[in-house]
Amino acid sequence: MINLISKLPLVGDTIFNEMSTLAREHRAINLGQGFPDYQPPDGLIQAVCNAMQEGPNQYAPMEGIPALRGAIADKVQGQHGRAYDANTEITVTSGATEALMSSILALVHPGDDVLLIDPAYDLYAPAITLAGGTPQRVALRTSTKPHSGFLLDWTAVEDALTKKTRLIVLNFPHNPTGLTLKEADLDALEQIVARHDMLLLSDEAYEHIVFDGDTHRSPVSRQILAERCVLISSFGKTFHATGWKVGYCCAPEKISREIRKVHQYTVYSVNTAVQAGIATYLKTEASLGALSGFYQKKRDRLVEGLNQTVLRPLHSEGTFFLLVDTRALGKHQEKTLALRILQECGVATIPVSAFYANPQAAEANHQLLRLCFAKQDSTLDSAVERLQSLKAC
Structure with missing residues (x-):
């Protein structure tokens, strides 16, 4: 046995x-x-079909095809004012799931603590465990206002940090509560990272779904946060195509280099035609707003x-x-x-x-x-x- x-x-x-x-x-x-339970945009489906018919249909570059990485760089800079080098700081992944797993495996070491904000997406803790780290948790506060949900408590977040905290995992807009970051939240996060040496992982899969005239605020819009942050997102959520499993991560070159080491031995590369179709759609038709x-x-x-x-x-x-x-x-x-x-x-x-x-x-x-x-x-x-x-x- x-x-x-x-x-x-x-x-x-x-x-x-x-x-x-x-x-x-x-x-x-x-x-x-x-x-x-509905289809992706017609223009996107056509762009992917065209890419399949025209080729290539062989392995894409490990880090993603240049056209898509360039389109991601343009999108992020336009949205958050943060310039990423498409060659060295952007990696196309097999959905946000693989981006999260590869990032955590690359950045978390045995003995590290990783702070999760509960309720937290269920992938995070197993990935941390596989990396040899220990999930530490701090809960969102429940609001006293009727039917208003949860609130962030940055004092509680900082109190939960330990000398071994390597990484804070952020997920905003937040699954499952729908909570979004405000400018005051980014202010508080800047103060925390100024006092503690750690990395940030920002899961922004729902970045283009924010309501009531508000806007999505990413940690990478602040210089001090962007220098230590991995931004992760998902085209599956944005384009109603979750089964295509195409996402990406953006991070400073030194961090990206480590993530790519894991990515290349996890999936190596992502569907070539779908990458090409998304790149074309982003540049010609996409109306993310x-x-x-x-x-x-x-x-x-x-x-x-x-x-x-x-x-x-x-x-x-x-x-x-x-x-x-x-x-x-x-x-x-x-x-x-x-x-x-x-x-x-x-x-x-x-x-x-x-x-x-x-x-x-x-x-x-x-x-x-x-x-x-x-x-x-x-x-x-x-x-x-x-x-x-x-x-x-």
């Missing part, structure tokens, strides 16, 4: 795959896993519908997610509530407790569920109609 020792003994199936599998089995409407308005209409439609149910929507500042307060259904573990709603109503959701270290812990259960509104209007309306059958206790 082989004595197999797991490197991730506490990790099982992700909550996203679990709920999506159950949604298929129960033929439920899936508002759980974060993917659209329209994405916030597109999703705000869907957010508002879902909020209006949920107000006709016993579920109370919390305010979402960004992303394509919305949290709902389920207290009218009685006090239960969030996963229990998610399973009940799936089985009784045929609507799949995600328990927010899954984004904490221990989903069963009391501090992880705020009776909140996450709903994805990256869906056709008809899908959202059908889900609301089903949820109207829920009765308050």
